[in-house]
Amino acid sequence: MYKLSYYVPEVAKEKTKSALFAAGAGMFENYENCSFETLGQGQFKPIGNANPYIGKKGVIEYVAEYKVEMICRDELIKKAVEVLKEAHPYEEVAYEVIKLEDF
Template sequence: MYKLCFYVPESHLESVKTAVFAAGGGRIGNYDSCCWQVLGQGQYQPLSGSQPFIGTQGQVHRLAEWKVEMVVGDELIHESVKALKRAHPYETPAFEVWRLSDLQF
C-alpha cells in the first residue's frame, strides 16, 4: 500500500479528489473516498517558459492550497497518480508517493 499526498487550490479540491477516488485511491477496508486534508499556504515562482495556472512569471506567488493525503493499493497507485495529473490545474502538480509497511501485531 502507498500513501499519496498532493497540494491543490480550493477551486479544484473536489474535482481532483473525485478523479483520484475514481481511479481507486482512498479505499480502506469496506470504505472508499477516504482522505485527510488540511488548508495551508503554498508558494512558488513561475520561471521563464512556464504557463502558471495562477501567478506571473518572475514573481513569487502565495496562495491557499489544500494538502490531501490518502492511501492507495499497490495495484492502483499508477492509475491514481495519472488521474491526479489529468485533473490537476497546475502544469506541474506537487505530490508525494510513500511506500507503507504492513505491520502485523
C-alpha cells in the first residue's frame, strides 16, 4: 500500500480527486473515495522555459492550495501518478509517494 499526496489549487481539487478515484486510488477494504485534504499556501517562481498555469515568469507567486492525501494499492500506484499528472493543471505537479508498511 502507498500514500499519494499532492498539492492542487481549489479550482482543480475535485477534478484530480475524481480522476484518481476512477483509477482505483482512495480505496480501502469496504470504503472508496477516501482522502484527506488540508488548505495551505504554496509558493513558486516560474523561470526559464516555464509556462505557468498561475503567475508570471520571474515573479514569486503565492497560491492557496490544498494538500490532498489518499492511499493506493501497490499495483495501481504508477497508473495513479500518471492520472494525477494528466488531470492536474500545473505543468510540474508537486506530489509524493510513500510506501506504507502493515504492522
